[in-house]
Amino acid sequence: MLTTNRPNISHAVIPMVNSIKNLSNLDFLVSVPFHPPMSYYPKSIIFIDHKLSTAAVARYLNTRLSEAVHRVFKFRHLHSSMSTEHNEMVFDEFRKTDGLVQGVVATSGASTVTGINVADIRLVIQFGITIDICEHEQRAGRGGRDRQACLVLMIVEKWAYKSAEDMQVSHKGKPTAKERRTEPAMLEFVNTSTCRRQFLAEYINDTTAEAFEYNGAYCCDQHLDTTNINYFIPGAALPSIALEARLELDASGFDAQAPLKKTRKKYRPIKQHSSLEEQFKAWRTSILSVQTLTVSTF
Numbered sequence: 001m002l003t004t005n006r007p008n009i010s011h012a013v014i015p016m017v018n019s020i021k022n023l024s025n026l027d028f029l030v031s032v033p034f035h036p037p038m039s040y041y042p043k044s045i046i047f048i049d050h051k052l053s054t055a056a057v058a059r060y061l062n063t064r065l066s067e068a069v070h071r072v073f074k075f076r077h078l079h080s081s082m083s084t085e086h087n088e089m090v091f092d093e094f095r096k097t098d099g100l101v102q103g104v105v106a107t108s109g110a111s112t113v114t115g116i117n118v119a120d121i122r123l124v125i126q127f128g129i130t131i132d133i134c135e136h137e138q139r140a141g142r143g144g145r146d147r148q149a150c151l152v153l154m155i156v157e158k159w160a161y162k163s164a165e166d167m168q169v170s171h172k173g174k175p176t177a178k179e180r181r182t183e184p185a186m187l188e189f190v191n192t193s194t195c196r197r198q199f200l201a202e203y204i205n206d207t208t209a210e211a212f213e214y215n216g217a218y219c220c221d222q223h224l225d226t227t228n229i230n231y232f233i234p235g236a237a238l239p240s241i242a243l244e245a246r247l248e249l250d251a252s253g254f255d256a257q258a259p260l261k262k263t264r265k266k267y268r269p270i271k272q273h274s275s276l277e278e279q280f281k282a283w284r285t286s287i288l289s290v291q292t293l294t295v296s297t298f
Helices: 023-029 051-063 084-095 108-114 133-140 164-170 177-181 184-191 196-203 226-231 238-252 270-297
Strands: 009-015 044-047 074-078 101-106 123-127 150-156
Touching: 009 196, 023 044, 023 051, 023 123, 051 074, 051 101, 074 084, 084 101, 108 133, 123 133, 133 150, 133 184, 133 196, 184 196
Parallel strands: 009 150, 044 101, 044 123, 074 101, 123 150
Antiparallel strands: none
């Protein structure tokens, strides 16, 4: 039996601050100011579920780059609905060691259609929980194909920090389509207190001797403090993002992502409608009288 473990891959999971609409969760991908000036950012790919969001994420990250950095580094987006010519052009540049495109924002569909076979990807960011372990592993497999160290970081919605049973019992309101589609095993992976590599090995029944081996900086975020993730990233904001999100979770009791109860707009009481109508009629009569007087004067 061959192992499915890739020892150069490190796994980490953190909760996002607020919601997936808060793109500042990705600020750590761009250091401000950029340093050292002659270095390249680690080659990265950011996976996101929605096609339209890929452009927004790429645009947001590019706005954080200085004018000087724009000349040597840019983020590009793609998805399966874009032309084959465009996607191939982006990936041709992405494959280059010193190419202009060092960061790609994509959907899983784009990776399936085009095929992401780039050897030196150092960061695989999953912005939003994947719906199952298979999808997670497929995306993770895009990184570190040159057998050098790669971090697979999942930034997940706060509702993912509940078990499937808890979500059914405590959910206030109708769950989102993604919540319904997300498999229990994926929630277990997010919430596990044990080694993530061990969790994956047990999930796919990998009993080989190599199943738990790793040769990267660390195995997963369960073994070292979150600040060690900075080994892989250009910016220094990730630990503070993780801390802020954790504090939000603690303060909300994991219910912060439950849909808010819709509030109706406040209107004046019905009993006041008649008096307001009379005031409006009086105002209208007054305005018309003034206009008539002005016209007759001329």
